[in-house]
Structure formats: structure tokens, C-alpha cells
Amino acid sequence: MTGTDVRKETEDSGPGGYAAARLRLLTEGARSGPPRRAALSGLTDDWLAGLFDAAAGAAHGVSLVAVGGYGRGELSPRSDLDLVLLHDGSDPGAVAALADRLWYPVWDLGLALDHSVRTPAEARKTAGEDLKVHLGLLDARHLAGDPALTAGLRTAALADWRNQAPGRLPELQELCAERAARQGELQYLLEPDLKEARGGLRDATALRAVAASWLADAPREGLADARRRLLDVRDALHLATGRATDRLALQEQDQVAAELGLLDADTLLRQVYEAARVIAYASDVTWREVGRVLRARAVRPRLRAMLGGAKPVTERSPLAEGVVEQDGEVVLARAARPERDPVLPLRAAGAAAQAGLPLSLHAVRRMAATARPLPTPWPAEAREQLVTLLGSGRPTIEVWEALEAEGLITRLLPDWERVRCRPQRNAVHVWTVDRHLIETAVRASEFTRRVSRPDLLLVAALLHDIGKGWPGDHSVAGEIIARDVAARIGFDRSDVAVLSLLVRHHLLLIETATRRDLDDPATVRSVAEAVGSQSTLELLHALTEADALATGPAAWSSWRGSLVADLVRRVRAVLAGNAPDEPEPAAPTAEQERLAIEAYRTGGPVLALRAQTEPVPDEEPAGDPEPLGVELVIAVPDQPGVLPAVAGVLAVHRLTVRTAELRALRLPDGVDDDGTVLLLNWRVAAEYGSLPQAARLRTDLVRALDGTLDIAGRLAERDAAYPRRRGWTAPPPRVAVAPAASHHATVIEVRAQDAPGLLYRIGMALEKAGVRVRSMHVSTLGSNAVDAFYVTTGAGAPLPAGDAASLAGVLEETLRG
Structure with a gap:
């Protein structure tokens, strides 16, 4: 069915015809994307115009106007209809009756409607008070009635916007920042809001508003495609869910991907992330330009007055060879020649990150267009500048994103393409793979004073998950890639070996410390054999902490840190030649003996709870010890079922178990020659809230051991109430x-x-x-x-x-x- 056929059907059949034609249009898969949005907007235009003509008759001084997304012709299947009934104020009663005859048919079809009835003066006044209303009027489009009335409002709204831009644009920027803080960054979220998150459709609309102000403009390359891609995903999401939603939930991603003809949900997310990254980068550049223009406008009159009317000269401060600062940005010096200086992109990036300044868009694009590729292996200066960039802390992120936006990163490191915008379907990770790698380098920059080779630490941080773009174990694949990359960027053979080992074993310390018995000599020996030297152990320890901190809050804690530090201490001793002794049963402490004797005499369990803390390291500022959890010691006469009983009681009381040791303890001489008590030493933490009292735990443990506490039933009730993700x-x-x-x-x-x-x-x-x-x-x-x-x-x-x-x-x- 063609657009003409659909509109003819609408005209012939009224509201019922519109509903049928709309349904047919939305189920024609071949018409997806911009053609379907345009056809849906045109279909709706014709229907509303017909409603208006039938209701208004020969009325004058009134018009129907589409604003916002509908005004832009971006109707998704479940989009609101944003409408303004504009009138000249001559006959309010007739306008109210007309509004009823327009709005009720829309509601009767179950369509969402955002509507208002205003005179042009009222519309301008409301826009002056409400920024969102003003943004909607910038996309005003005439549908029916008096076209001069619509044109007058549109012209006035644009003129007001341009005249008020110095005040309204900072307000719009603040609105965007608040929304980003609330919704997060679209390019990293596993369940992103396509509209509200940073880099989403709202930001794309904000960029249109900035351009309409004539004060500044966004980088246009790729922006239209990014906006179109997000709109296509939203269309598919509306069709898949049947709801007016902008949140791309996990359980709906496969269906949305299929609707768009994509391979799988990961491919879908990667496309969404790429689009969001384009919009977010364009936003950064645009808002920086807005700030520069507004500052210049505020300062220039005073400067000219001071200079007697002469044009002020902009200062250029040198930062590095071929690189200067100008107007709060890093730009290329006039004599810089990227086509002759292949190290210039890394030198400019390192200088910008060190100075905490953004790279100018013009400079990055010029280098991307003209810079010669680096030779293989890289010259020493290029490698040093990469290390300088990685070691600059937080400013590294913005500079890296600028290089990546123009394709310079994948030109320098071709293997980066496989991890770029790659989602991580693990709730522990808060970033995509590529951003996690940069975040790890930023974290590692805080530990460069702890290691003798900070350059190896920073490059290992950049490459440790590079294998996630390949099938199989990413550590194994990453070792191969890291060896190749390290040689290409100019490290010697011994350094290449260290870097590849760090990538291969970047999970060794954290996995061993949290999943193995550190008192077992086999555990410590296996780590020492894998690491091989004190200097590599030092690097691996710093990389482990940086990686965990860059992963997310759930990946690192003082408890995990203490376990890793304990493992490192033991491995360091082995590498120094002090082989670990075979473990011998540790003698019970006085408190353990007391608990054991009491348990034997009472015939039931005895408990003790004690907070554990970690002393503040000498090199850190003095302060209170950091809590590591709570030690729960239980003594109970030896009998079957102790482990499940204790585990069940702790689960019923919402206590998380971190470590546990169990051993049989012989009672001291003089108490009982044959008496044996089980001693359980567990480290626990409250899931939320405060810890239960030891007396309550003991009471429930007694009942669990004698079978009067239905642990399985209690846990089944909790399990039934446990939240589950649909689908x-x-x-x-x-x-x-x-x-x-x-x-x-x-x-x-x-x-x-x-x-x-x-x-x-x-x-x-x-x-x-x-x-x-x-x-x-x-x-x-x-x-x-x-x-x-x-x-x-x-x-x-x-x-x-x-x-x-x-x-x-x-x-x-x-x-x-």
C-alpha cells in the first residue's frame, strides 16, 4: 500500500479508516525507518486536518500546529501527538468547542495526546517561562487552519530564541547535565533510556536548538545517522512491546534486534552505543563552543574599550612541540605539520591530558585527515607520549574520546576496533569493554608510585581485556594480542614478555585470593610459579586493584583488598626464597577453647560475634581502621548436619558469608579425654541493616539442629518473593x-x-x-x-x-x- 492509498483510505473512512490505515502502515516491515515515520506523520497530518476542517468550517483566526517530535515528523508507533490549537482570541467559546471536537477522536483511538489551546501571545509567554515549551515551538509545523497564524508564531518563537540565547542556552545546558546525572550515559548502560540518557534523543534535540540560536553549531558528521539509528531502535521497541517506552530492557533486546534485522542483542547494543557516542561527543564540543562564545561576548567589549577600539589578540601558550593552548583548548601551532610528524597526534593528546584541557575539534580532524601513520615499531617518543596520555588521570578520558571520535585510536591500535563499544552483559561491569580499559588506566595512574615500571603498568591496564573481542578465554586471546601490540609500539623483548604475562594473569590474584585457601602451600606456590619475579608481582598487584576499581563497586572492597594483599605477601616471601611451611593445625586460642568447653558442657551451640578491621597502611594518612566484616565463631558438639544448619540460619537472617573454616577441636586435657567439638570460624556481613543479636542466631541454630526450624520452607518463601527479570x-x-x-x-x-x-x-x-x-x-x-x-x-x-x-x-x- 502506498502513502497515497493510505491517505485515500483515511479520507474515505474517517477515524476508523485512519486506525486501519495506521495499523497496516505499522505492520509493513519494508517501510521501517525514516520512510515509515514520514508516512505515519503524513497520515496523521491528513487525518487531523480532516477533523479540523469538519469541525472548524469557515472559521478564521485559528490553526492547528504540530510541535516537538511530531512537528519534526518523527512519529514512532507509540509517540505522543504534540498539538497546539492556536487562535487569535476573538471567540474563545468557539475555540473551546473546536478543541473538544479535535481531542476526543484522538483519545477515542487510544492515542497519547499532549495538547494546549493558546493565542500567539500566550504561547510566547509560556515559552518564556518554560524552556521545554520553547524547545517544542522551535519545531512548530502547520497542520490546518490559518497558515499566517502558524507562520507568525513560528517566526516569533525563533526570534525570541535567538534574542534570548545568551540566557537560555546555559539553562538548556544545565537541564541536559541534570538529566545525564539522573539517567546515566546511554553509551554504557545495559538497559538504556534511548531518549533521556546522555547521548540520547533529548540531547540530539538540544543540539538542534543550539544550532537554531545561531550562536554555535554542532559537529554535523555522523550526527543525522546517529539520530536516525536511535529513532529506528525506538520504533522497533514500540512495536515489540506495544507500549510507549523508551527504555531498552534486557528481556526485549533480542526481539528488538530481530525487528531491525540484526544478528543479536549485542549487535543492537553496540549500534546504540555507537550512535550515543556520536551525540555525546557532539554535545561536549558544542557546549564547549557555546561557553567560549558567551565568554568572548562578555569580555570583548571591555577589551576593545581598553585597547581603544583595536581588535584583541588571542594568546597562544606553547604546551609541546607543535602544540599550543588557545582559548581553553589545545590546538596545533601554526608551524605544525601533521603530514610530516607522525608522533604529533600522541604528543598533542599527551599535552592536552597533562594540562587538563580538551583537544580542539579542528585540531583532531586535521590530524586525522593528514597525519602520517607511525612506523613499526614506534619510535621511542611515540611510546613515551602514549604512556604520558595514559598516566594523566581523569583528563585522559575526554582526550581519548576525542581521538576515538575521529578514528585516530583504531589507526594507532587496530585491535581496539574489536572492543570498541562492546557491551559487557555482567551486572558487575558498569562500562563497555573499551571504556573499562581506559578507566583501568586512569585508576592505574594512581598507583604508579607503587611500582618500579609505571609504563608497563599503564600499558597493561590499557590492554588487559583486549581479548574480549575474540572467542574463548579473553585472557588467553589477550596474551597473544598484547604480545603483538607491545612489540609494535616498541617495547623490547623482556618488556613484551612481562606485558603479555600481566594480561594473561590479570585475574590470577583476585580469583586465587577469594576462591582458594591461602594457608595451603600449593596455592601460594602456584601463584609464585605463574608470576615468576618480585617486580612482576608488584605490577600484577597494582593492575589487579586498578582493574577491580574500574569494574564497579561490587568488584572491590576492603575485604577483597585484604585477601589480595595477604596473598601477595605470601607469594613475595616464596619468590624471595622462603618456601611456605606445610600447614599444621593451629593451636586454638583461649577464646576458642572457652567456647568449645562451654558448648561441650551445655550440649548446644555457642556463638561469638566480633567486628574485624584492617589497620590503615603506614603510607596512607592516619585514620580509623577500615571494617572488613564480622567474625562469627561457633562451637558446637560434633554431630551431623552442622554445615547446612549454620548456612541455613545465616541465610534466614540475611547474612552474607564471605569465608568459612571448619575443623574438629579436641577438648583440653582434664575436660574430657574423648570429647570433640566442631569449631566454625566464619566471616559474615549483613545483607542490609544491622547484624542480628548472637542470642537470636543461637536460638535458631538450636532449632535447626534439632529439626524444629523449617529452614527449607523459610528459604522457599524468600525465594518466591525474590525479584526475577521477566523473560x-x-x-x-x-x-x-x-x-x-x-x-x-x-x-x-x-x-x-x-x-x-x-x-x-x-x-x-x-x-x-x-x-x-x-x-x-x-x-x-x-x-x-x-x-x-x-x-x-x-x-x-x-x-x-x-x-x-x-x-x-x-x-x-x-x-x-
């Missing part, structure tokens, strides 16, 4: 045996979706299997639990290989059920 299924759990992880126990590693009672279910399965749990190490990242259990036979020996594999299978089957 989303968690990946299945995976349980595996970690070979050679310990000489004294079998290590079973469980990866599963975190949920209330997970440890209770695992404890029940281990109890039924008849194995003893020596210790367990719990690590939760976002919604993913990665727990390691050190288990032995009843005699305290590691499990035979066949039994270990069987146990892993039973655990996995239990968790799947």
Missing part, C-alpha cells in the same frame, strides 16, 4: 574439580546464580555425600556466586579422583534442580 533465565550452574589446587584436600568449585539459601543447598548435598568440609571460600560478583569448597574424606585425606568427579556431578544436579 530472562539464569545460565545453568557449573561444578568442577580444581586439579592440583591443594595437596591436603579436594577443591570443588561451584559457579551458580546467587540466591538465598545457595550455601544451605550445597551444604545439604555435601552432608548427604558423607564428605567433610575443611574450609570454603565464597566470592559473589553481582548476581554470580563462585564458591570453592575444600573437602576431605572422613579420615581427612583428599577424595579419590573418581569420587571427586562423582561429587561434582551430584552437586551440579542438585543445583540444577
Whole structure:
């Protein structure tokens, strides 16, 4: 059906014809994108014009005007109709009756309507008081009635906007900044708001408003395509959900991708991120230009008066060879020749980041268009300038984005293309892969005083996740890429080896510290063998912390930091030649003996809660110790079911377990020659709120052990109330045996979706299997639990290989059920 056919059907059939024609238009997949939006706007124009003509008759001094998105002809399937009924004020009663005859048919069809009835003077007055109203009038478009009335309002609104621009543009910029703070950045969000987030459709509209002011203009290259892409995604989202929504929720991304003919949801997100990045960068450049123009307007009259009418000369301060500062931006010197100086882009970027200034758009585009490619390997100056850029802290981000917007980053580092705008479907990560890499370099710049080779630290930070653009283990792929990149940018063979090792093992310390028994010599030896030297360990420690801090709040804590620091201390001792001693059962402390004796005499569990803190390091400013969690010590007479009972009670009380150790303690001589008490030393934290009292925990533990507390039922009630994402299924759990992880126990590693009672279910399965749990190490990242259990036979020996594999299978089957 052609646009002419649709409009003819509308004219012939009235509102019912419009509804049918609209439905047919929205279900014709071949008409998606700008053609469908234009056709939908035209169809709606004709219908509303028909309604107006039928209701207004020969009335004069009244017109129907489309504003906002409808005025721009950007109607998505569920968009509001933004309408103004404009009148000259001569017959208010007739205008009110006309409004009713226009608005009610729209409402009857279930269409969203944003409407107003105003005279031109009232419209201008309201626009002067409400910035959003004024923005809508900038896109005013005549639909029906008196065209002179519409044209007069449009001309006046544009004139008012241009006259008031010095005051209104700062107001608009503040509005954009507030919205960005509230909604976040579209180019990084897993469930972005296509309209409200920074880099979204609202910002694209704001750029049109700036251009309409004639005060400044946005970089136009790619901007129209970026806006079109976001509008196409919004169209598909409306059709997929049947709702007027701008939020691209996770459960709807596959359907939206299919609607657009894209491979998958990741491809969809990457296109959205690329579009948002174009709009966000254009916004940064535009608002910087607005500020420069407004400052110049404020200063220039005074300067000219001081200079007797002569034109003021703009100062240019040198920053580096071929690079100067001018008007708060970094520009190229007049004598700079990018076509002869291949290091100039990195030199300009390093100088800008060091000075905390933005790179001028003109300078970046000139370098992108004319700069010669760097030779391979890079000259020493180019490598040094890259390190300078990476080591400049927060200003690095804006400078890097400017280079990337004009294609300079992928020209310098071709492997960057695979991680550029790549989403990370993990709630722990708050950035895309490429931004995470830059964020890690920024964090690493804070630790350069801790290492002897800060250049290697910064480059490793930039490359540590470079393998995420390739299939398989990203650390393995990244090692290969990092070796190639490091050689290309001019590092010698030994430095290349260190960089590739850092990338290969960038997760080694955090995973070992949180998932392995640090008292087991096999743990420490395996890390020492992988790292190889004290200097590499130093670099890996700093990289580990920078990576975790750049990942997001859930990836690092004082507790994780303390575990990593403890592991590093032990590995450093091994690398210095001090092999770890074989572990011997530690003698119980006086408090542990007291608790054990009390548990034996009372025949029930005894608990003690104590806050644990980490002393402030000597090199940091003095202050209070930082809390690491709460130590929960439980002594209970040896009996079956202790582990699941304790885990279940803690889950019922919403306590998160971080680490746990279990061991049998013989009572001291003179108390009982054969008495054995189980001693559990757990580190816990409250999920939210304050910790429960030890007396309440003990009461529930007594009931759990004697079977009068229905832990399974209580946890099932919580599980039923646990929020779930509609249309989303968690990946299945995976349980595996970690070979050679310990000489004294079998290590079973469980990866599963975190949920209330997970440890209770695992404890029940281990109890039924008849194995003893020596210790367990719990690590939760976002919604993913990665727990390691050190288990032995009843005699305290590691499990035979066949039994270990069987146990892993039973655990996995239990968790799947």
C-alpha cells in the first residue's frame, strides 16, 4: 500500500479508516525507518486536518500546529501527538468547542495526546517561562487552519530564541547535565533510556536548538545517522512491546534486534552505543563552543574599550612541540605539520591530558585527515607520549574520546576496533569493554608510585581485556594480542614478555585470593610459579586493584583488598626464597577453647560475634581502621548436619558469608579425654541493616539442629518473593574439580546464580555425600556466586579422583534442580 492509498483510505473512512490505515502502515516491515515515520506523520497530518476542517468550517483566526517530535515528523508507533490549537482570541467559546471536537477522536483511538489551546501571545509567554515549551515551538509545523497564524508564531518563537540565547542556552545546558546525572550515559548502560540518557534523543534535540540560536553549531558528521539509528531502535521497541517506552530492557533486546534485522542483542547494543557516542561527543564540543562564545561576548567589549577600539589578540601558550593552548583548548601551532610528524597526534593528546584541557575539534580532524601513520615499531617518543596520555588521570578520558571520535585510536591500535563499544552483559561491569580499559588506566595512574615500571603498568591496564573481542578465554586471546601490540609500539623483548604475562594473569590474584585457601602451600606456590619475579608481582598487584576499581563497586572492597594483599605477601616471601611451611593445625586460642568447653558442657551451640578491621597502611594518612566484616565463631558438639544448619540460619537472617573454616577441636586435657567439638570460624556481613543479636542466631541454630526450624520452607518463601527479570533465565550452574589446587584436600568449585539459601543447598548435598568440609571460600560478583569448597574424606585425606568427579556431578544436579 502506498502513502497515497493510505491517505485515500483515511479520507474515505474517517477515524476508523485512519486506525486501519495506521495499523497496516505499522505492520509493513519494508517501510521501517525514516520512510515509515514520514508516512505515519503524513497520515496523521491528513487525518487531523480532516477533523479540523469538519469541525472548524469557515472559521478564521485559528490553526492547528504540530510541535516537538511530531512537528519534526518523527512519529514512532507509540509517540505522543504534540498539538497546539492556536487562535487569535476573538471567540474563545468557539475555540473551546473546536478543541473538544479535535481531542476526543484522538483519545477515542487510544492515542497519547499532549495538547494546549493558546493565542500567539500566550504561547510566547509560556515559552518564556518554560524552556521545554520553547524547545517544542522551535519545531512548530502547520497542520490546518490559518497558515499566517502558524507562520507568525513560528517566526516569533525563533526570534525570541535567538534574542534570548545568551540566557537560555546555559539553562538548556544545565537541564541536559541534570538529566545525564539522573539517567546515566546511554553509551554504557545495559538497559538504556534511548531518549533521556546522555547521548540520547533529548540531547540530539538540544543540539538542534543550539544550532537554531545561531550562536554555535554542532559537529554535523555522523550526527543525522546517529539520530536516525536511535529513532529506528525506538520504533522497533514500540512495536515489540506495544507500549510507549523508551527504555531498552534486557528481556526485549533480542526481539528488538530481530525487528531491525540484526544478528543479536549485542549487535543492537553496540549500534546504540555507537550512535550515543556520536551525540555525546557532539554535545561536549558544542557546549564547549557555546561557553567560549558567551565568554568572548562578555569580555570583548571591555577589551576593545581598553585597547581603544583595536581588535584583541588571542594568546597562544606553547604546551609541546607543535602544540599550543588557545582559548581553553589545545590546538596545533601554526608551524605544525601533521603530514610530516607522525608522533604529533600522541604528543598533542599527551599535552592536552597533562594540562587538563580538551583537544580542539579542528585540531583532531586535521590530524586525522593528514597525519602520517607511525612506523613499526614506534619510535621511542611515540611510546613515551602514549604512556604520558595514559598516566594523566581523569583528563585522559575526554582526550581519548576525542581521538576515538575521529578514528585516530583504531589507526594507532587496530585491535581496539574489536572492543570498541562492546557491551559487557555482567551486572558487575558498569562500562563497555573499551571504556573499562581506559578507566583501568586512569585508576592505574594512581598507583604508579607503587611500582618500579609505571609504563608497563599503564600499558597493561590499557590492554588487559583486549581479548574480549575474540572467542574463548579473553585472557588467553589477550596474551597473544598484547604480545603483538607491545612489540609494535616498541617495547623490547623482556618488556613484551612481562606485558603479555600481566594480561594473561590479570585475574590470577583476585580469583586465587577469594576462591582458594591461602594457608595451603600449593596455592601460594602456584601463584609464585605463574608470576615468576618480585617486580612482576608488584605490577600484577597494582593492575589487579586498578582493574577491580574500574569494574564497579561490587568488584572491590576492603575485604577483597585484604585477601589480595595477604596473598601477595605470601607469594613475595616464596619468590624471595622462603618456601611456605606445610600447614599444621593451629593451636586454638583461649577464646576458642572457652567456647568449645562451654558448648561441650551445655550440649548446644555457642556463638561469638566480633567486628574485624584492617589497620590503615603506614603510607596512607592516619585514620580509623577500615571494617572488613564480622567474625562469627561457633562451637558446637560434633554431630551431623552442622554445615547446612549454620548456612541455613545465616541465610534466614540475611547474612552474607564471605569465608568459612571448619575443623574438629579436641577438648583440653582434664575436660574430657574423648570429647570433640566442631569449631566454625566464619566471616559474615549483613545483607542490609544491622547484624542480628548472637542470642537470636543461637536460638535458631538450636532449632535447626534439632529439626524444629523449617529452614527449607523459610528459604522457599524468600525465594518466591525474590525479584526475577521477566523473560530472562539464569545460565545453568557449573561444578568442577580444581586439579592440583591443594595437596591436603579436594577443591570443588561451584559457579551458580546467587540466591538465598545457595550455601544451605550445597551444604545439604555435601552432608548427604558423607564428605567433610575443611574450609570454603565464597566470592559473589553481582548476581554470580563462585564458591570453592575444600573437602576431605572422613579420615581427612583428599577424595579419590573418581569420587571427586562423582561429587561434582551430584552437586551440579542438585543445583540444577
